[in-house]
Amino acid sequence: MMIALVLALVVIASVAFHLLSPWWWTPIASNWDYIDNTLIITFWITGVVFAAVVLFMAYCVFRFRHQEGRKADFNPENKRLEIWLTVATALGVAAMLLPGLFVWKQFVTVPDTATEVEVVGQQWSWSFRLPGQDGRLGTSDPQWMNLDNPLGVNPHDPTGTDDVIVEGGELYLPVNRPVKMSLRSIDVLHNFYVPEFRAKMDMVPGMVTFFWFEPTRTGEFEVLCAELCGTGHGFMRGYVQVVEQEEYDEWLQEQLTFAEYANAVPVEDQPTRLAERY
Amino acid sequence: MGDIRHEANAELPPLEVPDVMPPHAHGWWAKYVFSQDAKYIAVQYACTALAIGLVALVLSWLMRLQLGFPGVFDFITPEAYYQFITMHGMIMVIYLLTAIFLGGFGNYLIPLMVGARDMVFPFVNMLSYWIYLLAVLVLVASFFVPGGPTGAGWTLYPPQAILSGTPGGQQAGIVLMLVSLILFIIGFTMGGLNYVVTVLQARTRGMTMMRLPLTIWGIFTATVMALLAFPALFVACVMMLFDRLLGTSFFMPMLVEMGEKLSYGGGSPIAFQHLFWFFGHPEVYIVALPAFGIVSDLIAVHARKNIFGYRMMVWAIVIIGALSFVVWAHHMYVSGMHPWFGYFFATTTLIIAVPTAIKVYNWVLTLWRGDIHLTLPMLFALAFIVTFVNGGLTGLFLGNVVVDVPLSDTMFVVAHFHMVMGVAPIMVIFGAIYHWYPKITGRMLNEAMGQVHFWVTFLGAYAIFFPMHYVGLVGVPRRYYELGEPAFISTPVGGLNAFISVAALIVGAAQILFLFNLGWSLRHGRDAGSNPWRATSLEWQTPDTPPRHGNWGESLPLVYRWAYDYSVPGAAEDFIAQNDPVTPEPPGGRL
Ligand code: HEM
Ligand SMILES: [Cu+2]
Ligand SMILES: [Cu+2]
Numbered sequence A: 001m002m003i004a005l006v007l008a009l010v011v012i013a014s015v016a017f018h019l020l021s022p023w024w025w026t027p028i029a030s031n032w033d034y035i036d037n038t039l040i041i042t043f044w045i046t047g048v049v050f051a052a053v054v055l056f057m058a059y060c061v062f063r064f065r066h067q068e069g070r071k072a073d074f075n076p077e078n079k080r081l082e083i084w085l086t087v088a089t090a091l092g093v094a095a096m097l098l099p100g101l102f103v104w105k106q107f108v109t110v111p112d113t114a115t116e117v118e119v120v121g122q123q124w125s126w127s128f129r130l131p132g133q134d135g136r137l138g139t140s141d142p143q144w145m146n147l148d149n150p151l152g153v154n155p156h157d158p159t160g161t162d163d164v165i166v167e168g169g170e171l172y173l174p175v176n177r178p179v180k181m182s183l184r185s186i187d188v189l190h191n192f193y194v195p196e197f198r199a200k201m202d203m204v205p206g207m208v209t210f211f212w213f214e215p216t217r218t219g220e221f222e223v224l225c226a227e228l229c230g231t232g233h234g235f236m237r238g239y240v241q242v243v244e245q246e247e248y249d250e251w252l253q254e255q256l257t258f259a260e261y262a263n264a265v266p267v268e269d270q271p272t273r274l275a276e277r278y
Numbered sequence B: 001m002g003d004i005r006h007e008a009n010a011e012l013p014p015l016e017v018p019d020v021m022p023p024h025a026h027g028w029w030a031k032y033v034f035s036q037d038a039k040y041i042a043v044q045y046a047c048t049a050l051a052i053g054l055v056a057l058v059l060s061w062l063m064r065l066q067l068g069f070p071g072v073f074d075f076i077t078p079e080a081y082y083q084f085i086t087m088h089g090m091i092m093v094i095y096l097l098t099a100i101f102l103g104g105f106g107n108y109l110i111p112l113m114v115g116a117r118d119m120v121f122p123f124v125n126m127l128s129y130w131i132y133l134l135a136v137l138v139l140v141a142s143f144f145v146p147g148g149p150t151g152a153g154w155t156l157y158p159p160q161a162i163l164s165g166t167p168g169g170q171q172a173g174i175v176l177m178l179v180s181l182i183l184f185i186i187g188f189t190m191g192g193l194n195y196v197v198t199v200l201q202a203r204t205r206g207m208t209m210m211r212l213p214l215t216i217w218g219i220f221t222a223t224v225m226a227l228l229a230f231p232a233l234f235v236a237c238v239m240m241l242f243d244r245l246l247g248t249s250f251f252m253p254m255l256v257e258m259g260e261k262l263s264y265g266g267g268s269p270i271a272f273q274h275l276f277w278f279f280g281h282p283e284v285y286i287v288a289l290p291a292f293g294i295v296s297d298l299i300a301v302h303a304r305k306n307i308f309g310y311r312m313m314v315w316a317i318v319i320i321g322a323l324s325f326v327v328w329a330h331h332m333y334v335s336g337m338h339p340w341f342g343y344f345f346a347t348t349t350l351i352i353a354v355p356t357a358i359k360v361y362n363w364v365l366t367l368w369r370g371d372i373h374l375t376l377p378m379l380f381a382l383a384f385i386v387t388f389v390n391g392g393l394t395g396l397f398l399g400n401v402v403v404d405v406p407l408s409d410t411m412f413v414v415a416h417f418h419m420v421m422g423v424a425p426i427m428v429i430f431g432a433i434y435h436w437y438p439k440i441t442g443r444m445l446n447e448a449m450g451q452v453h454f455w456v457t458f459l460g461a462y463a464i465f466f467p468m469h470y471v472g473l474v475g476v477p478r479r480y481y482e483l484g485e486p487a488f489i490s491t492p493v494g495g496l497n498a499f500i501s502v503a504a505l506i507v508g509a510a511q512i513l514f515l516f517n518l519g520w521s522l523r524h525g526r527d528a529g530s531n532p533w534r535a536t537s538l539e540w541q542t543p544d545t546p547p548r549h550g551n552w553g554e555s556l557p558l559v560y561r562w563a564y565d566y567s568v569p570g571a572a573e574d575f576i577a578q579n580d581p582v583t584p585e586p587p588g589g590r591l
Helices: A002-020 A033-063 A079-108 A245-254 A258-264 B028-033 B038-068 B078-114 B122-141 B172-201 B214-245 B269-302 B310-323 B341-367 B376-399 B401-407 B411-441 B447-474 B494-524
Strands: A115-122 A125-130 A164-167 A170-174 A179-185 A190-193 A200-203 A209-213 A219-225 A237-243
Touching (some): A002 B376, A002 B447, A033 B341, A033 B376, A033 B401, A079 B341, A115 A200, A164 A258, A200 A209, A237 A245, B038 B078, B038 B122, B078 B122, B078 B172, B078 B214, B078 B269, B214 B269, B269 B341, B269 B376, B269 B411, B310 B341, B376 B401, B376 B447, B411 B447, B411 B494, B447 B494
Parallel strands (some): A115 A179, A170 A237
Antiparallel strands (some): A115 A125, A190 A219, A219 A237
């Protein structure tokens, strides 16, 4: 008896919490409002199903609870009903899956206009590399890593010499320009995650992963690592500054290129200690 | 209705295995410690699982203290926090849930429900338990070695699992974890072969596959799946052990750790993830399918009604079992695997929703026009449906590849899997214990304590995990020792986290009451009689309660009908036992 009431209350409380509580996603700052929309569709469909099933259950418990002389029906199967329910469920699922796959296609299709930015993760800090004048990043490999070359840029690849190296966890991006984030790690798994951008992707040592997005408003956004990477995981933070184009160009000017890097930064100021094996 | 019910005078097929009494044990040790009786082994499995589960529960308190009141408890360092989540997760999934469903309920119920005298290989069955116990002890030992247990997360992803930046990575912690898992799998395989062969070969006369209670279908299918899925984990553990101890590079690419180049090279961290989840996803259903089966029977018995759509239910179990082997990479949408996999795994994942939904419909339709007795098992079954539907539906968010991108690795995921594979199966375990305890001990569990336990656990667990989804939706990552107040959070989640933590402490305390009840009722419980719930399936028809060695006295029961003849029109009582040969003539002719 009481349980019927409580079941109904669980539905009411859940819906009320969803609608009234202040906890909701942070305002978006990228082009991925498609993802938000798919999420909203999913909330609606699943919310209706949840309420329907639990309220139906509450009704059954209330209406068919044991009382003196009550006898249950005997009806083993009902083909028609079962087929109907199956078809309706399949349609509901398709209504969520199809928009989902459609948006996934966009998510994994990087536009030609996107500029490439490399993010390098290591325990427990972020570094970045941006293409120089030639607009291309040089190749890289852990085997080239040493004190003067903390990101392992290939010194024999001419496209790499003008690459801009940023250590210390602050990346500038121009607003309203699509960027492809190429992700690398030099030690363990990490994950580049900015809640406002909605996108994230693991960084895996030994391979280059990617995602793309377009920042749609200026501001400072905190980068969190979203893949367990050891004791410092929760403290592995950085910032992305989304700025207007002019400010971005200015900032880029001040950064060191790969060629300059080796000479400019005294060893004791470099953030990582690197073995002098190479 | 085909196979479901025989005409009373139909020929029964002969036994497939001859009816031999398993040898009687001589002496106290052989009878009570090194027992080969599946019923004893079941109780040993269940007690061990609950004991180690208690450790996992205490760890969850400690984690919640840290999350709810960051900075207050000095002894919870980041190292300790990651060790807690790792041990908590692994214990809950493997050493508690898998062990209690298959080793506990499987051992107790399979021989009794199929009408066998015991498992077909009693000696191997006994070994299975002792190896499981050894696995648990090795796991526990890791708390006491220098460096403590591993803090790699229950997913144990390399490279960090075996490097020095992770607690236990370069010490004994990870080694003991891998060894313990390997032992667990060896032990499980011994038990698992038993469960499968017993169901296939040792059913009594008349017990066709399509007359098995759904409990057996669930446990059987889950065991087959486990036998296919655990080898992937086994291989992954062995290879990682080699990487860690012998310096091989199965999962280790060339890498520079803390400025030092290691001698690894050429391996693939993603290969480990594929192996892990090839096991890990079926594992979810290895826990869920026995729960599905058991809850179907709880609902039928306590609503005095046949389970709706029995054949559909059987097929749904089998189809879910099969499909769950082709969805594993939905745990890896943002792992960096080829993005095209996303299309495939999202599609297969959402297809599984259909047979799963059918099961839910059939449970609630069984309630429709039933005669619902609100006993403790029924209450827990209802709580299971609520939490399972809730957790299943959020699975549609995470399965739908692009929706998973913002949510993955946030507290939304933690909320989702706790609801669907933490709380929901545990509700079934509780319901099942309240249901079968009378058969196992001959006494009923105390009702008043049970009521308190139920209400606190159900409402408390919902209060813990429902709001947690919104913490994740805000963007709070999982496995974060301390988040602080980053700018993206407009309404602080601190208060909500403190609320969740208090709820977790209360729910945990209620479990102590439950454990107390288990012990207290052993002596003081009401006498149960042989069939207190007036149920049809064979375990309630044993000549003795608790059943003796060999289960059935002189001769095996003969089975004439399915397990769901409740409230049959024309019958004198509202149930007809499976071994009752008399089918009543209903008023309107045969069904
Ligand atoms: C009162 C009950 C429980 C509470 C309060 C609880 C709490 C928690 C917390 C706080 C975390 C860590 C979240 C994070 O920082 O990422 C966690 C992780 C986890 N829990 Fe539970 N839990 C409970 C029961 C269970 C049960 C029954 C299961 C069985 C499936 C389970 C399985 C896991 C798993 C697999 C993880 C993930 C560990 C990892 O991230 O490596 N928990 N739980
Ligand atoms: Cu990281
Ligand atoms: Cu991390």
